[in-house]
Amino acid sequence: AQTVTQSQPEMSVQEAETVTLSCTYDTSENNYYLFWYKQPPSRQMILVIRQEAYKQQNATENRFSVNFQKAAKSFSLKISDSQLGDTAMYFCAFNNNDMRFGAGTRLTVKP
Amino acid sequence: GAVVSQHPSRVICKSGTSVKIECRSLDFQATTMFWYRQFPKQSLMLMATSNEGSKATYEQGVEKDKFLINHASLTLSTLTVTSAHPEDSSFYICSASLLPRHASYEQYFGPGTRLTVT
Numbered sequence: 001a002q003t004v005t006q007s008q009p010e011m012s013v014q015e016a017e018t019v020t021l022s023c024t025y026d027t028s029e030n031n032y033y034l035f036w037y038k039q040p041p042s043r044q045m046i047l048v049i050r051q052e053a054y055k056q057q058n059a060t061e062n063r064f065s066v067n068f069q070k071a072a073k074s075f076s077l078k079i080s081d082s083q084l085g086d087t088a089m090y091f092c093a094f095n096n097n098d099m100r101f102g103a104g105t106r107l108t109v110k111p
Numbered sequence: 112g113a114v115v116s117q118h119p120s121r122v123i124c125k126s127g128t129s130v131k132i133e134c135r136s137l138d139f140q141a142t143t144m145f146w147y148r149q150f151p152k153q154s155l156m157l158m159a160t161s162n163e164g165s166k167a168t169y170e171q172g173v174e175k176d177k178f179l180i181n182h183a184s185l186t187l188s189t190l191t192v193t194s195a196h197p198e199d200s201s202f203y204i205c206s207a208s209l210l211p212r213h214a215s216y217e218q219y220f221g222p223g224t225r226l227t228v229t
Contacts, residue, residue: 035217043202065121091154099145099206099218101154111194 002027004094007101013082014110020067021077021105023092032096034068036077039104040088048090051075082109112139115207117221124195124228132190132224134205140185141207145218146178150203159186195228202226 003026010066011018019111025034050066056079059066063083067076079086092102114137124130134144143162147155160177161167161182169175178197179191188207192199202225206218 003114033217035222042222043149043204044222045204047217050217078228094217098157104152105222 002032002094002096002100003030004092004100004102006090006092007103008105009103010106010108012108012110013079015082015084017082018080019067019107020083021079021090021092021107022079023102025073025075025092025094025100027073027094027096029096032094034066035093035095035099036064036066036075037090037101038056039091040084040085045091049077055058079107084109086111100104107108113207113209113219115141115147115205115219115221117224119129119224120222121225122183122227124226126228127194127198130193130209130226132203132205132226134188134207134221135189136186136207139207141188141209142185144182144188144192144209145208146188147204147206149204149223151202155204158190160200171225175183190228191228193216195226200226200228 007021023084032053035068038046038048049061049064061079065078089104091104116135117134146158149155158173159167161180161186163182167180184189196204204223206220
């Protein structure tokens with residue numbers, strides 16, 4: 001079974017600074033998808049970024065980028081120029097038929 | 112595009128009654144819908160996967176007779192919590208996928224339903 005591990009229950013960062021959230025996963029599959037979702041206080045799940053495992057190039061979406069290390073089964077999220085609106089729970093997810101989520105990291109952006 | 116709605120957003124019911132939660136894909140046809148449960152300050156736990164016109168596939172430990180799932184059309188899936196008890200109180204989230212399950216890609220999430228059983 002696939003497992004997703006987020007080892008940082010809580011993180012904080014100063015506004016405009018950069019923060020990296022870590023995620024590791026365990027799978028024997030070769031083809032899969034990885035995601036980072038944001039869940040603000042409204043609890044609506046919002047897709048932040050996605051990565052196809054067969055692509056070596058790291059995905060980037062504006063201020064959000066990932067460091068995908070397939071051999072190490074690592075998928076960290078870097079948020080640059082943090083904004084107050086980035087405050088939320090962040091979930092790393094692995095998808096190969098079923099979506100499996102990590103325990104989440106609560107990120108607080110401080111003014 | 113790819114908007115998923117859930118209704119109701121909040122529901123309070125008495126112990127022993129049943130409650131139905133609807134999940135709709137508003138601007139696309141969802142071949143597969145998923146139901147999750149989220150306890151406070153915890154992650155999402157997959158309860159079941161439903162494909163239009165077929166029986167839902169439940170995760171281990173989820174009682175299919177208690178959590179009835181119907182996926183009657185390509186835009187609607189319902190979750191019925193039967194004979195609800197206080198321990199069923201939780202946040203329930205549905206999601207929908209555009210592609211067949213074996214090629215699952217991205218899931219689009221509904222806003223969730225907070226169920227409180229008194």
